[in-house]
Amino acid sequence: MHPHHLEPQPACRSGLDDALAGLGAGVLVMDGGGQVTFANPQAAAFFAPIQPIGLDLRSLFGLSGVSGGSAIAAAGAATPGAAIRLGLPGGQVLDSRSQPLPCGGAVVTLFDVTSYVHDAELAARDPLTGLTNRRGLHAQLSRQLGPGAAHAPSLAVISLDLDRFKEVNDTLGHAVGDALLVKVAERLRSATRSSDLVVRLGGDEFVVLQSCSDQPGGAEALATRLVDLLGRTYVVLGHTVNIGASIGIARSPDDAAEPNTLLQRADMALYRAKAEGRGTFRFFQDSMDVAMQARRQLEIDLRRAVALRQFDLAYQPQVDLVSRRLLGFEALLRWRNAARGPVSPAEFIPLAEEIGLIVPIGEWVLRTACQQAADWPAPLSIAVNISPVQFRGKRLVGVVSAALAASGLEPSRLELEITEGALLDNSAPVLEALHALRAMGVRISMDDFGTGYSSLSYLRKFPFDKIKIDQSFVRGADTDAEAGAIVRAVAALGSSLGMRTVAEGVETPQQLSRIQGAGCDAVQGYLTGRPMPAADALVLARQVSGILETAGDIA
Amino acid sequence: MSRSVHRLVYYSRNHVRGPLDAALRDILRASRRNNAHAGVSGALMFNAGCFAQVLEGPRAAIEHTFERIQQDERHGEVSLLSFGEVEGRAFETWSMAFVGGSKRDAGRFGDIAGDSGYDPSRMAGDALFATLHRLVLEEEATGAA
Numbered sequence: 274m275h276p277h278h279l280e281p282q283p284a285c286r287s288g289l290d291d292a293l294a295g296l297g298a299g300v301l302v303m304d305g306g307g308q309v310t311f312a313n314p315q316a317a318a319f320f321a322p323i324q325p326i327g328l329d330l331r332s333l334f335g336l337s338g339v340s341g342g343s344a345i346a347a348a349g350a351a352t353p354g355a356a357i358r359l360g361l362p363g364g365q366v367l368d369s370r371s372q373p374l375p376c377g378g379a380v381v382t383l384f385d386v387t388s389y390v391h392d393a394e395l396a397a398r399d400p401l402t403g404l405t406n407r408r409g410l411h412a413q414l415s416r417q418l419g420p421g422a423a424h425a426p427s428l429a430v431i432s433l434d435l436d437r438f439k440e441v442n443d444t445l446g447h448a449v450g451d452a453l454l455v456k457v458a459e460r461l462r463s464a465t466r467s468s469d470l471v472v473r474l475g476g477d478e479f480v481v482l483q484s485c486s487d488q489p490g491g492a493e494a495l496a497t498r499l500v501d502l503l504g505r506t507y508v509v510l511g512h513t514v515n516i517g518a519s520i521g522i523a524r525s526p527d528d529a530a531e532p533n534t535l536l537q538r539a540d541m542a543l544y545r546a547k548a549e550g551r552g553t554f555r556f557f558q559d560s561m562d563v564a565m566q567a568r569r570q571l572e573i574d575l576r577r578a579v580a581l582r583q584f585d586l587a588y589q590p591q592v593d594l595v596s597r598r599l600l601g602f603e604a605l606l607r608w609r610n611a612a613r614g615p616v617s618p619a620e621f622i623p624l625a626e627e628i629g630l631i632v633p634i635g636e637w638v639l640r641t642a643c644q645q646a647a648d649w650p651a652p653l654s655i656a657v658n659i660s661p662v663q664f665r666g667k668r669l670v671g672v673v674s675a676a677l678a679a680s681g682l683e684p685s686r687l688e689l690e691i692t693e694g695a696l697l698d699n700s701a702p703v704l705e706a707l708h709a710l711r712a713m714g715v716r717i718s719m720d721d722f723g724t725g726y727s728s729l730s731y732l733r734k735f736p737f738d739k740i741k742i743d744q745s746f747v748r749g750a751d752t753d754a755e756a757g758a759i760v761r762a763v764a765a766l767g768s769s770l771g772m773r774t775v776a777e778g779v780e781t782p783q784q785l786s787r788i789q790g791a792g793c794d795a796v797q798g799y800l801t802g803r804p805m806p807a808a809d810a811l812v813l814a815r816q817v818s819g820i821l822e823t824a825g826d827i828a
Numbered sequence: 829m830s831r832s833v834h835r836l837v838y839y840s841r842n843h844v845r846g847p848l849d850a851a852l853r854d855i856l857r858a859s860r861r862n863n864a865h866a867g868v869s870g871a872l873m874f875n876a877g878c879f880a881q882v883l884e885g886p887r888a889a890i891e892h893t894f895e896r897i898q899q900d901e902r903h904g905e906v907s908l909l910s911f912g913e914v915e916g917r918a919f920e921t922w923s924m925a926f927v928g929g930s931k932r933d934a935g936r937f938g939d940i941a942g943d944s945g946y947d948p949s950r951m952a953g954d955a956l957f958a959t960l961h962r963l964v965l966e967e968e969a970t971g972a973a
Contacts, residue, residue: 456895459895459899460895460898460899463899464899502899505898505906506898506906506907507895507898508836508894508895508911509891510887510891511834511913513908513911
């Protein structure tokens with residue numbers, strides 16, 4: 274292809290022609306009247322079959338179907354400025370810059386940025402759902418909130434996780450999981466406006482960036498709709514699937530003006546929505562930030578406590594109601610932190626379970642309790658609590674057997690107390706572990722009986738050695754007849770199933786005589802013995818009878 | 829493409845705002861267009877309180893149609909009663925019927941059923957359809973209460 278000249282130029286221009294042809298960019302030269310007088314081969318190719326020579330830019334762009342060129346065409350290409358993006362009808366994207374010439378007229382350079390623009394778009398897109406990805410979200414947030422953005426735009430970050438998505442992936446496979454995510458993306462698009470940005474961060478995490486000045490009403494209305502819409506049944510690749518959505522909302526400028534803080538605060542609100550039952554939404558509140566910081570500090574301290582072994586065991590006696598003899602002790606975890614003072618297990622155990630620290634802590638408890646019990650002169654039992662989380666790693670049986678071997682404790686003296694939480698999800702491997710432990714001679718108790726959802730059905734799943742009746746029933750029997758009836762019924766149930774029953778939380782002689790009358794086998798509570806240090810338990814173990822006689826003094 | 833037929837049965841609360849008969853004609857028209865394009869046929873029962881629909885056709889088309897229904901603001905509390913492969917179609921085309929307790933509504937909507945060629949005897953033959961019919965009636969009564 275040859276350069277298109279309006280008329281032949283002097284021979285000395287041929288070197289310049291070659292240079293312009295080899296530039297890798299389109300070049301148009303305009304005269305003072307705005308007419309194109311020169312087009313290099315690249316420029317001619319962009320506009321083919323329209324010949325640029327002799328046309329002004331407005332006509333050239335109009336005839337060849339170029340979009341986005343009105344600014345540069347109106348300015349007659351005479352004013353220099355930032356690149357203006359042009360779209361060619363074939364999909365090519367050009368960046369054009371114009372430079373005025375000293376003798377009048379202008380030079381317009383045209384760079385083909387198609388692949389660059391295409392790559393940038395791809396890079397900002399989630400390939401599975403076609404939604405904007407994390408990178409695109411950050412780009413959009415810095416456009417809307419960054420320096421140079423319009424003052425304090427009203428923006429809501431709606432952070433969204435799917436409930437039970439993992440189960441879908443695990444039970445129906447990734448193909449169904451992926452198809453489900455595509456449907457979720459469709460529903461998100463259908464419920465949002467074109468001014469909203471729908472983002473998939475990855476996995477089952479989504480964000481909707483809502484540009485809406487009516488806040489918090491706008492975000493509330495959308496969140497309500499999304500919880501309903503995403504919770505509706507899906508049919509995917511022949512399967513019926515039910516999931517839910519939990520949502521956290523943070524608003525700019527009220528909650529934060531900086532993109533990362535805003536996203537973080539939406540996540541805090543999401544965390545709260547999940548903690549408060551899922552399938553719902555929560556707005557960010559400053560108290561969440563305070564609570565999260567406190568939780569973070571507790572986590573740091575707890576990790577340090579594990580490293581520094583800041584734990585102790587306290588031992589609470591269990592007493593046989595018939596023989597009135599000391600049966601053994603339950604080992605209770607105590608955490609002593611210099612700055613915090615004694616920390617209640619109710620405060621740190623749930624966190625330890627959530628972050629998995631309960632596994633090393635639980636191992637330490639097992640080893641220590643077995644070792645200390647092995648030192649007792651009488652063959653008393655030692656009860657140790659096992660968290661549902663400890664069953665997940667499949668290491669529990671090995672850990673128990675190692676603790677027994679290291680201490681030399683008779684396996685039948687060790688009682689593991691589990692709550693029905695352990696049997697709640699995925700009970701087959703838990704039952705397998707329980708049977709393996711039983712085969713070793715270890716005893717198994719059902720703890721906190723009566724406080725869960727369906728304790729009775731769990732009694733059929735495994736032949737527990739012992740049922741521990743929750744203290745709420747023991748104490749409740751003081752004031753309501755129903756609690757007393759429940760204690761009696763559980764005692765009778767245990768007796769017919771061949772499981773011993775222990776009443777927990779006995780504090781007064783009245784409660785003691787009532788549970789005795791109810792037919793319970795054993796008792797544990799402040800009345801018959803408060804939790805005590807290991808040294809005191811050792812002393813008590815030397816005098817294995819007569820506890821009940823002195824119970825009145827202790828109370 | 830597989831020729832197997834899937835059937836999906838659901839009922840939902842009717843959230844139509846504005847005149848119901850116009851919305852229903854609109855839905856029936858869309859359903860028939862869908863039938864022509866995607867091979868989806870079935871039956872729609874309705875009253876002032878709810879919709880109940882049987883969709884039959886190729887699996888992907890049924891899933892697509894159901895997804896559109898889930899996203900449709902005219903439906904609320906969609907209950908999926910059954911979804912799976914069946915031997916053959918019970919409804920070769922689209923039929924539509926008003927099934928409600930109210931005589932006034934029967935007068936208003938009865939002609940839609942007539943136009944659509946709804947055949948109640950065919951519905952009565954299947955236990956699931958009979959259940960659907962009962963549910964739709966109950967829902968209407970609950971909604972009115």
